[in-house]
Amino acid sequence: MNQKHSSDLSDRFSNQIHDLLNTNHVSGWCVAFSGGLDSRVLLDLLVASSSDLPVRILHVHHGISENADDWVEFCQTTAESYSGNIEAIIERVSVDIRGSFEENARKARYQVFESTLKPNEVLLMGHHLNDQAETFLQRLARGSGLTGLSGIPKKRALNQGLLFRPLIDESREDLKSYAQRRNLHWVEDESNAFEAYDRNYLRHQILPTFIARWPRFLNSVSRSVKVISQDAENLAYYRDQWLDQYRSLEALDLNALSELPESEQCGLLSHWVRRRSGYSLSNEQLRVLLNEVIHSPQDAKAVLRVGEFEYRRFQNRLYLVPSRQHLDLSHWRCSIKLEENCSGELFLPDGSHLIFEPAVSGQRITHSQIEVCYRKGGEHFRPVGHSQSKDLKKWFQEQAIPPWQRSNIPLLYSNQTLLAVADLAFDQLCVCEDDRLGWKVVWHR
Ligand SMILES: Nc1ncnc2c1ncn2[C@@H]1O[C@H](COP(=O)(O)OP(=O)(O)OP(=O)(O)O)[C@@H](O)[C@H]1O
Known part of the structure; x- marks a missing residue:
């Protein structure tokens, strides 16, 4: 590569950095x-692009390679070579060796990236066009759909910041020429030669064959990925609109779903699952979900457990709930003494918490000594606006609260009187006409 190409690369890189800024x-x-x-x-490109913002480098030490400590040293000396202006962070992880090592190492890395990123900081990753083509071919080999074939995105939100891959349209060959021209040193991960990993097999055996036959193959993949990801984005937009229209984000409205053509039912279902849980269902899981839950003759028996989640049906709506919602909380109880004019907070055993905020109007509790526990059966209360007291079970049914959620809703008592059902309903007792100081309840789930 000549000097011109190299400066083109620098120009393209700085333009992207400045656009992002x-x-x-x-x-x-x-x-x-x-x-x-x-x-x-x-x-090197980042430092040369002369943005005045602080730069950190983050290395994840997987503790597997016998050369891992040398790589750490390389990171530290590289950071020092920039006159102390760059901080090097080394994070050690232990990778689960069960299942796919590549996949587990990758998950561990991204967890570190997420937890290390500061608010509004941008995580820059070095994925390039060859990585894009390898990912595309690997997903093709696995039979991925539109979302998988959209490839590696250039930019996405990551925790409190952004993940950005400015080299995603640059070939590895161009990066190598740049590095040689700039006299840069780098380390070679010996596991890259290990062809038992699909990624390496594609890199060494498949991609060169494609490029030899179609010299512009990498650019073609880049074009396909852009077209596919644009279509996937548009489709996701229409599916989100459908979910909004049927207020189906919390729970999928199965009556509305059944009105759609069968192929779109599957597409929408997969989209909803990804939105709710971040996971993708396999075709087999999708089939089981349709047959055993969605088309099950009885609501109550319709349960499917997949990983950490359960699919449940109630009143012809489909719910996706974390399995932890089925803790036995019936014997748990706790009390809190609220101080006048002060907020209070109570952490609950399922990870949710109650916040008590001082309030002089609206529905609020005015007792300062509160007992919190869960449903055992037989509870009664008189909801605001009702003249008579009501069986809690009946009230749950009227509010269409799914049965598996009912035993996980905290009940707030004072002197054995049920004052509030979390922040969902208050007893008539809590509504005071005067402007007596009390506490508004907020339940964070
Ligand atoms: N040990 C590591 N520590 C910090 N960053 C890493 C590490 N390994 C890889 N990266 C980042 O990931 C980029 C891509 O590297 P590689 O292709 O090996 O990653 P990958 O994470 O397996 O890719 P993918 O995210 O597509 O699974 C690197 O340019 C670098 O930015």
């Missing part, structure tokens, strides 16, 4: 630094 509030850069060619070039 013009459209986002950025507090600093954090380079995901493996020490390999791509992240080494990334760091």
Whole structure:
């Protein structure tokens, strides 16, 4: 590659950095630094792009390779070579060796990225066009749908900041020429030669064959991925609109779903599951969900457990709930003494919490000594606006609260009188006409 190509790469890179700065509030850069060619070039381009914001490099030590400590040292000396202006962060993780090591290492890495990123900081990753083509082929080999074939996105939200991959349209060959011209050093991960990993097999055996036959293959993949991801985004937009229209984000309205053509029912179901849980269902799981839950003749028996979640049906709506919602809480109780004019907070055993905020109007409790427990059966209360007291079970039925949620809703008592059902309903007792000081209840789930 000649000097011109190299400066084109620098120009394209700085344009992207400046575009990002013009459209986002950025507090600093954090380079995901493996020490390999791509992240080494990334760091060099970033420093040269002369943004005045602080730069950190973050290396994840997987503790597997016998050379891992040398890579740590390489990261530290690279950071020091920039006259102390770059902070190097080394995070050690232990990777689960059960299942796919590649996948577990990747998950562990992304967890570190998420937890390390500061508010409005941008995590820069060195993925390039060859990574894009390998990912595309790997997903094709697995039979992925539109979402999978959309490839590696250039930009996405990551926890409190952003993840950005400015090299995603650059070939590895161009990055290598840049590194050689700039006299950069980098480390080679010996596991990259290990062809038992699909990724490496594609890199060494398949991709070169495609490129030899179609020299512009990488660009073609880049074009396909852009078209597919645009279509996937549009489809997601229409599916979101449908979910909004039927207020189906919390629970999927199965009556409305059944009006759609069968193929779209599956598409919408997959989209809803991804939105709710972040997971994708396999075709087999989708089939079981349709046959055993959605088309089950009885609501109550319709339960499917997949990983950490359960699919349940109630009143022809489909719910996706974390399995932890089925803790036995019937014997748990706790009390809290509220101080006048002060907020109070109570953590509950299922990870949710109650907040008590001082209030002089609206529905509020006015007793300062509160007992919190869960349903045992036989509870009564008189909801605001009702003249007679009501069986709690009946009230749950009227409000269409699914049966599996009922035993997980905290009940607030004072002197054995049920004052409030979390923040969902208050007893008539709590409504005072005067402006007596009390506490508004908020239940954070
Ligand atoms: N150990 C590591 N520590 C920090 N960053 C890393 C590490 N390994 C990889 N990265 C980041 O990931 C980028 C891509 O590297 P590689 O292709 O090996 O990653 P990957 O995470 O397996 O890819 P994918 O995210 O597509 O699964 C690197 O350029 C670098 O930014």
